[in-house]
Amino acid sequence: QSALTQPASVxxxxxxxxxxxxxxxxxxxxxxxxVSWYQQHPGKAPKLIIYDVTSRPSGVSNRFxxxxxxxxxxxxxxxxxxxxEADYYCSSYTRIITLVFGGGTKLTVL
Amino acid sequence: EVQLVQSxxxxxxxxxxxxxxxxxxxxxxxxxxxxxVRQMPGKGLEWMGIIYPxxxxxxxxPSFQGQVTISADTSIATAYLQWSNLRASDTAMYYCxxxxxxxxSFDFWGQGTMVTVSS
Numbered sequence: 333q334s335a336l337t338q339p340a341s342v343x344x345x346x347x348x349x350x351x352x353x354x355x356x357x358x359x360x361x362x363x364x365x366x367v368s369w370y371q372q373h374p375g376k377a378p379k380l381i382i383y384d385v386t387s388r389p390s391g392v393s394n395r396f397x398x399x400x401x402x403x404x405x406x407x408x409x410x411x412x413x414x415x416x417e418a419d420y421y422c423s424s425y426t427r428i429i430t431l432v433f434g435g436g437t438k439l440t441v442l
Numbered sequence: 443e444v445q446l447v448q449s450x451x452x453x454x455x456x457x458x459x460x461x462x463x464x465x466x467x468x469x470x471x472x473x474x475x476x477x478x479v480r481q482m483p484g485k486g487l488e489w490m491g492i493i494y495p496x497x498x499x500x501x502x503x504p505s506f507q508g509q510v511t512i513s514a515d516t517s518i519a520t521a522y523l524q525w526s527n528l529r530a531s532d533t534a535m536y537y538c539x540x541x542x543x544x545x546x547s548f549d550f551w552g553q554g555t556m557v558t559v560s561s
Contacts, residue, residue: 335486368547370487377537377554378479378487383547421487425546429489429503431477436486 336361336422336434343440349410352437354422355403360432362403366425369398369407373418382407409439417441444468446476446538446552453558454528461524462555464538471519472496475541477548478512478523482534492541493521530561 337355344350354361354369361367369382380389382398385405395410405424409416422434449463464476477492491502495514502512514521521538536555539548 364545366544366546370548372487377551378539378548379551380542380547380549383542383549384544389549419486423487423489423546430492430501431489431503431546433479433487433489 334432336424336432338420338422338434338437340435341438341440343442344409344412345442346412346414348412349408350412350439352407352409352420352422352439354405354407354424354434356405356424356426356432357403359428360403360424360426361400361405363427364425365400367398367400367405368423369396370421370423371416371418372421378421412441414441444540444550446540446550448536448538448552448555451556451558453560456528456530456559456561458528458559459524459526460528460557461522462536462557464521464523464552466519466521466540469540471514472516474543476514476521477539477541478510478521479537479539479548480506480534481537481554490523490536495519495521528557528559530559532557533559 367385370378372378385400386398420437472495478490480488490506493500493512511524538552540550542549
């Protein structure tokens with residue numbers, strides 16, 4: 333089971349919006365509405381920011397939003413802030429091995 | 443307050459065994475799946491496996507099946523990840539995390555346990 337495909341890096345200026353894609357197959361992303369997104373700052377544990385494709389846990393800013401079309405899920409961050417600079421990982425349930433992560437995307441706030 | 447507290451950093455040699463722990467508190471430990479995630483230095487997250495402490499149902503990623511053992515002791519609300527024959531390639535940060543009520547998302551994470559294996 334290969335990791336889900338994410339761009340290695342994205343960047344944006346404060347106040348802008350960016351989107352990170354997460355591409356899988358019909359056996360994972362496309363087959364289930366169980367896509368999650370995590371934010372990880374250097375030296376810290378990951379933090380859940382989106383689950384079930386579009387849902388936000390309590391306390392997570394509404395600047396973070398998720399969506400899905402076919403085999404590709406997306407995370408959009410609006411109104412970029414310096415504190416958003418981090419690594420972002422998607423994950424998806426997959427019947428074959430239960431869970432698979434994306435390779436991760438480094439977000440740079442210019 | 444939900445917390446997962448992991449055991450401290452370990453430095454081992456190739457061929458040695460190791461068992462690291464993850465103690466849950468602030469919630470019903472037997473009612474939520476607990477997963478383990480590996481992060482090698484400078485690399486991404488890899489899902490290793492998961493256990494339901496309530497009945498010890500355990501699932502492994504094919505990449506880690508046979509390489510590690512996941513277990514839990516409900517009497518002390520603790521999950522474990524163990525190796526019987528460490529390799530230098532096991533050097534990584536290991537996180538435990540609680541799965542939410544929805545499949546495949548982890549809402550609370552341990553602080554991580556760094557395992558360093560020298561050859």
